[in-house]
Amino acid sequence: MHIVTFTRSTPDTAAKVEVGADGAVTWGGAATVVNPWDEYSLEEAILQAGKAGGKSAVIAVGAAMHDDALKHALAMGLDEAYRIEDPALDATDSLSYATAAAAAVNKLGDAKLVVFGKESVDVGSDSHIVQTARKLGWTMLSYVSKILEVDYAAGTIKVERLVEGGKQVVSAALPAVISVMKDINEPRYPSFMGIRKAAKAVIPVWSLADLGVSGLVGKARVVRFKNLPAKNVELEMLTGEPEEVAAKLVDKLLSEKVL
Amino acid sequence: MSAIFVWIETADGAARPTSWEALGAANGLATGLSLPVVAVVFGKGAAAVGQQAVARGASKALVSEDASLETYRLEPYAALLTALVKEHAPRAVVAVATSAGRELLAASAADTDSAMLSDAIELGVDGGAVTAVRPVYAGKVLSDAAADGAAFVTVRGRAFQAAAESGGAGEVVTVSPVLAEGDVKVKVESFEAEVGTVNLGDAAIIVSAGRGIANNPKEAPAGTEKADVWKAQDGFETVIKPLADVLGGAVGASRAAVDAGYIGYAHQVGQTGKNVAPDLYIAVAISGAIQHQAGMRNSKVIVAINKDGDAPIFKLARYGIVGDVYKILPALTAELKKRLGK
Numbered sequence: 001m002h003i004v005t006f007t008r009s010t011p012d013t014a015a016k017v018e019v020g021a022d023g024a025v026t027w028g029g030a031a032t033v034v035n036p037w038d039e040y041s042l043e044e045a046i047l048q049a050g051k052a053g054g055k056s057a058v059i060a061v062g063a064a065m066h067d068d069a070l071k072h073a074l075a076m077g078l079d080e081a082y083r084i085e086d087p088a089l090d091a092t093d094s095l096s097y098a099t100a101a102a103a104a105v106n107k108l109g110d111a112k113l114v115v116f117g118k119e120s121v122d123v124g125s126d127s128h129i130v131q132t133a134r135k136l137g138w139t140m141l142s143y144v145s146k147i148l149e150v151d152y153a154a155g156t157i158k159v160e161r162l163v164e165g166g167k168q169v170v171s172a173a174l175p176a177v178i179s180v181m182k183d184i185n186e187p188r189y190p191s192f193m194g195i196r197k198a199a200k201a202v203i204p205v206w207s208l209a210d211l212g213v214s215g216l217v218g219k220a221r222v223v224r225f226k227n228l229p230a231k232n233v234e235l236e237m238l239t240g241e242p243e244e245v246a247a248k249l250v251d252k253l254l255s256e257k258v259l
Numbered sequence: 260m261s262a263i264f265v266w267i268e269t270a271d272g273a274a275r276p277t278s279w280e281a282l283g284a285a286n287g288l289a290t291g292l293s294l295p296v297v298a299v300v301f302g303k304g305a306a307a308v309g310q311q312a313v314a315r316g317a318s319k320a321l322v323s324e325d326a327s328l329e330t331y332r333l334e335p336y337a338a339l340l341t342a343l344v345k346e347h348a349p350r351a352v353v354a355v356a357t358s359a360g361r362e363l364l365a366a367s368a369a370d371t372d373s374a375m376l377s378d379a380i381e382l383g384v385d386g387g388a389v390t391a392v393r394p395v396y397a398g399k400v401l402s403d404a405a406a407d408g409a410a411f412v413t414v415r416g417r418a419f420q421a422a423a424e425s426g427g428a429g430e431v432v433t434v435s436p437v438l439a440e441g442d443v444k445v446k447v448e449s450f451e452a453e454v455g456t457v458n459l460g461d462a463a464i465i466v467s468a469g470r471g472i473a474n475n476p477k478e479a480p481a482g483t484e485k486a487d488v489w490k491a492q493d494g495f496e497t498v499i500k501p502l503a504d505v506l507g508g509a510v511g512a513s514r515a516a517v518d519a520g521y522i523g524y525a526h527q528v529g530q531t532g533k534n535v536a537p538d539l540y541i542a543v544a545i546s547g548a549i550q551h552q553a554g555m556r557n558s559k560v561i562v563a564i565n566k567d568g569d570a571p572i573f574k575l576a577r578y579g580i581v582g583d584v585y586k587i588l589p590a591l592t593a594e595l596k597k598r599l600g601k
């Protein structure tokens with residue numbers, strides 16, 4: 001049995017990301033990292049595969065730059081990695097992503113649990129996660145902070161979810177797609193041996209035809225990227241005794257009309 | 260019938276206030292496309308909330324108070340929304356990008372093979388296509404996106420004006436759920452509410468603290484295992500929360516404070532926490548790591564209070580104060596009580 005997870009390479013958090021003269025998004029020579037939320041889903045896939053006595057598989061949808069994230073995943077200890085790339089596939093369209101992702105899960109054939117990090121910071125969205133579940137026809141459990149029970153034989157899962165205003169415990173039927181939050185686990189660092197093994201790994205690339213997907217048409221398209229409007233914030237330091245600065249700050253905030 | 264659908268989210272039988280922002284956004288789209296707005300409301304109190312939606316500009320409300328829809332669950336809600344979308348073929352479906360709104364619209368967009376535009380901060384119409392401006396790359400870049408065909412759109416909280424009461428009239432129509440309770444595979448077993456906190460995503464004002472909140476002049480009781488944790492928790496209770504309370508705001512925290520065990524993860528602002536954009540963000544004893552900035556840099560007015568005048572947070576701030584937060588915050592809280600008459 002496979003526990004499946006998905007990841008992406010995203011620009012390093014400290015990188016300056018901007019739109020270049022050619023209209024493409026660039027982060028100069030800065031490195032990419034694993035999408036920050038995926039540290040937790042990769043770890044959870046390893047843990048759940050271990051408990052189930054199955055294999056963990058990680059999949060990226062997109063161009064070769066995502067191999068870096070897949071190799072990081074292999075170095076952490078994921079068993080298998082795959083990448084989906086096709087000229088007809090625009091991974092920024094969540095519906096296209098989900099269609100391909102669901103087909104890849106089906107191709108593995110024996111998965112009962114798919115784990116995603118809460119969202120992807122590059123596309124700024126979690127739509128593709130829910131849509132992967134819908135395309136599979138599986139249960140979707142989002143914002144999971146704890147997996148309380150998984151019983152593959154009985155086909156049930158029980159988790160704790162972080163929702164607005166509190167924590168919810170839900171039980172549901174497998175197979176399921178879950179998205180996980182930061183507090184679910186402590187992600188491990190890749191080991192030296194893991195890094196060596198990952199460096200040598202050859203990652204299979206699947207086309208849409210390999211997945212049995214044809215006639216895929218994106219529905220949401222990016223017309224253009226643009227830089228943020230310049231925000232010139234002039235810092236004003238307030239000085240004096242605590243009571244004085246407090247009074248000065250309240251004056252300023254009242255004149256800003258934010259109170 | 261073609262229309263703009265808007266999903267009004269309810270909690271405890273009332274509309275979630277930010278849902279009126281979704282109606283405001285939907286009213287704007289409807290004007291651009293010359294279409295009526297239809298509100299969709301499920302759960303306890305749906306009929307009354309539907310009536311309010313009509314009073315705020317919707318021409319009609321489709322409501323269901325069936326027991327299987329009493330509290331939000333993706334499965335039965337998505338099944339009914341998808342059925343209504345198939346029946347009425349709206350040009351767009353709008354909701355606020357709350358945790359429920361995001362997953363409900365994405366699910367129904369997938370069920371109907373429609374375009375999904377999430378977390379929009381601006382909406383428009385271009386040549387008949389619904390367009391959206393969305394922050395991408397952790398908010399460092401914007402994307403102009405367009406939908407081919409029906410558009411499912413979630414709007415970022417606080418980005419659109421709430422629809423105001425306009426005294427409008429329209430019919431409220433009861434619809435039937437698609438899934439019977441026995442068909443729903445997800446059961447909510449328990450809910451543990453977090454008491455007394457304003458939701459970070461909805462908050463107009465946020466007071467956040469970082470690791471420096473542990474520099475509490477009070478001594479931890481003898482025998483306390485982790486004195487810094489005690490001091491920081493005491494600081495959240497005695498200086499951060501009173502300031503947030505007088506401002507009617509929410510309490511946030513940096514990742515460093517959360518990882519150190521000073522406060523729960525639900526309060527974390529930043530890259531692996533919540534993205535917020537309040538009118539006022541007061542960063543107390545927060546140095547301003549890039550991961551924290553990613554979650555709050557779009558706040559309207561940022562105030563930084565820190566003992567270290569070189570902290571990176573000052574580069575984002577409109578107002579800065581260098582000093583002991585345990586002296587400045589109580590003075591600020593007292594001043595606000597006086598000036599705001601509380």
